[in-house]
Amino acid sequence: MIIAIDGTAASGKGTLGRNLAQSLGLAYLDTGQLYRAVGVAADARDIDIDAAPASDIASIAAELDLSQPFGDNLRTAHAAELASKVAAIPAVRAALVDKQRQFALNPPSGSGAILDGRDIGSVILPDADKKFFVDAAADIRAQRRFTELQAAGNECDFSEVLADIIKRDCRDKNRTIAPMTAVPDAFIIDSSDKNAEEVFRVAMDFLQEVPR
Ligand code: DC
Numbered sequence: 001m002i003i004a005i006d007g008t009a010a011s012g013k014g015t016l017g018r019n020l021a022q023s024l025g026l027a028y029l030d031t032g033q034l035y036r037a038v039g040v041a042a043d044a045r046d047i048d049i050d051a052a053p054a055s056d057i058a059s060i061a062a063e064l065d066l067s068q069p070f071g072d073n074l075r076t077a078h079a080a081e082l083a084s085k086v087a088a089i090p091a092v093r094a095a096l097v098d099k100q101r102q103f104a105l106n107p108p109s110g111s112g113a114i115l116d117g118r119d120i121g122s123v124i125l126p127d128a129d130k131k132f133f134v135d136a137a138a139d140i141r142a143q144r145r146f147t148e149l150q151a152a153g154n155e156c157d158f159s160e161v162l163a164d165i166i167k168r169d170c171r172d173k174n175r176t177i178a179p180m181t182a183v184p185d186a187f188i189i190d191s192s193d194k195n196a197e198e199v200f201r202v203a204m205d206f207l208q209e210v211p212r
Contacts, residue, residue, distance in 0.1 A: 019200045033070040
């Protein structure tokens with residue numbers, strides 16, 4: 001069983017992915033972490049993402065080990081911004097394609113895999129058994145992210161969090177390479193008025209539907 005989950009930033013796709021993986025006994029990969037790890041590593045090496053040769057950043061992506069533990073330093077707003085920038089570089093995406101497909105085909109645990117990201121149903125796993133696209137109103141997503149950042153002890157301003165989310169969605173949706181998209185065969189979930197449990201229930205109902 002291979003499940004692709006795509007969606008906007010802070011839409012709840014990661015929580016859905018983790019909950020489904022746990023409940024169905026599948027391995028889970030948050031592919032946003034890969035782009036965050038590449039962006040943060042480039043930044044740590046003082047590489048200017050807007051100006052450096054694409055190959056310098058792609059070589060960081062090529063070295064990335066998916067089995068490493070991804071730290072909390074990747075969950076910051078700065079890491080998200082770096083991730084969205086490196087994610088628009090074709091050579092970076094190319095370096096990560098096979099790693100993601102290998103994870104899905106040979107999951108480290110469980111009887112299948114769930115990957116979440118922006119291009120999973122469209123590019124990485126177009127033949128996935130089931131696909132979801134999760135979205136919610138931007139102000140609601142910003143409120144969730146704001147609460148999360150505050151709980152983690154980060155100083156932040158709601159209007160900045162909202163502006164960051166809108167800017168990131170815009171970049172992710174409008175880039176030329178593998179833009180964020182809801183493929184026609186994705187089951188769309190609007191999580192604006194749903195908590196994590198409700199999103200999980202709706203997704204499980206879809207997975208358990210008997211095909212007619
Ligand atoms: O899901 P996230 O917020 O952790 O993703 C961080 C950034 O990485 C996001 O702005 C776009 C990029 N990304 C991508 O382009 N493709 C993916 N499959 C996953 C994330």
